[in-house]
Amino acid sequence: MDRIDAMQAFVAVADLQGFAPAARKLGLSPSGVTRAIAALEERLGARLLQRTTRSVTLTDVGTRYLERVRRILADVEEAEISAEGERTRPSGRLVVSAPIGFGRLHVSPVMSKYLARYADVSAELRLSDRMVNLVEDGVDLAVRIGHLPDSTLVARHVGEMRRIVVASNAYLKRRGEPKTPQALASHDTIQFGAAPDWRFIAGGHEVRIALTPRFTTNSADAAIQYAEQGGGLTRVLAYQAADALRRGRLKIVMAKFEQPVLPIHIVYPTSRLLSAKVRAFIDLVIGIDAWHFGGRQFASSARMPQNGSPT
Numbered sequence: 001m002d003r004i005d006a007m008q009a010f011v012a013v014a015d016l017q018g019f020a021p022a023a024r025k026l027g028l029s030p031s032g033v034t035r036a037i038a039a040l041e042e043r044l045g046a047r048l049l050q051r052t053t054r055s056v057t058l059t060d061v062g063t064r065y066l067e068r069v070r071r072i073l074a075d076v077e078e079a080e081i082s083a084e085g086e087r088t089r090p091s092g093r094l095v096v097s098a099p100i101g102f103g104r105l106h107v108s109p110v111m112s113k114y115l116a117r118y119a120d121v122s123a124e125l126r127l128s129d130r131m132v133n134l135v136e137d138g139v140d141l142a143v144r145i146g147h148l149p150d151s152t153l154v155a156r157h158v159g160e161m162r163r164i165v166v167a168s169n170a171y172l173k174r175r176g177e178p179k180t181p182q183a184l185a186s187h188d189t190i191q192f193g194a195a196p197d198w199r200f201i202a203g204g205h206e207v208r209i210a211l212t213p214r215f216t217t218n219s220a221d222a223a224i225q226y227a228e229q230g231g232g233l234t235r236v237l238a239y240q241a242a243d244a245l246r247r248g249r250l251k252i253v254m255a256k257f258e259q260p261v262l263p264i265h266i267v268y269p270t271s272r273l274l275s276a277k278v279r280a281f282i283d284l285v286i287g288i289d290a291w292h293f294g295g296r297q298f299a300s301s302a303r304m305p306q307n308g309s310p311t
Helices: 003-016 019-026 030-044 060-084 100-117 169-175 181-186 220-228 238-246 276-288 297-301
Strands: 049-051 056-058 092-098 121-127 141-145 153-161 163-167 189-192 197-202 205-210 215-217 233-237 251-253 262-269
Touching: 003 019, 003 030, 003 049, 003 060, 019 030, 056 060, 060 153, 092 100, 092 276, 100 121, 100 141, 100 238, 100 276, 141 276, 153 276, 163 220, 163 238, 169 251, 181 197, 181 205, 189 220, 215 220, 220 233, 220 238, 233 238, 262 276
Parallel strands: 092 121, 092 141, 189 215, 189 233
Antiparallel strands: 049 056, 141 262, 153 262, 163 233, 163 251, 197 205
């Protein structure tokens, strides 16, 4: 049995919590599955499963290894389908989840193009800032901004996002432009979200600045609108302020102290084969190549008057 087969046997034993049911699922003998797991553990130099007469459970090493093996097997399965040319035309119903603001501005236009291109697909776009469970909620794929805590999902990197501090030119003319994170203490600030402090990078180290905002809101639109009116500085994601920057109503400050960019991923469950409808949506996003808000060029290009909606 080769290594991929051994990995598949390990996943089956872990999922079904037994060698006999795993053997039945794989069409193998229990002794063959036992030998495959033993060989895998010997190769890794670590015990993956705890065996008793009544149960089979994962060790700590086995739990971590299982997460990685699921990704590997999903990638192998996808590669085989691609190589064998077994993809079919996208069809059926596609359910996509995305954050409310980003979904409205950037996922919805992609969905429109997708439906125009694939007439056999119907689609649902669910906008929510809540982290949904893809399997339980019946979602085919989700767009997520930020580092992913859930390693059981397959993720495709499709863009980057900056966190930026912005203010109106009128405010900066009146109060001056802060040159360091510490200088924020003497400025009016607008808090969007529940974060208790603003974080920056200075001298290679993280700097946390605790602020007492003049205005606090859970709406990015409200924070940006108040900043446009000269209310102070606010810290938002780049796409949220893109229109105001493009139209010259806001300006980015302290760009050199920004934290590393956040990744934008499309995620989908590893438990199902990547379907043609999901692959087509991912390919369309990559082809459009518009979800990159991480480059420093964003600061200058966003202030240039352009036609159309924010990108």
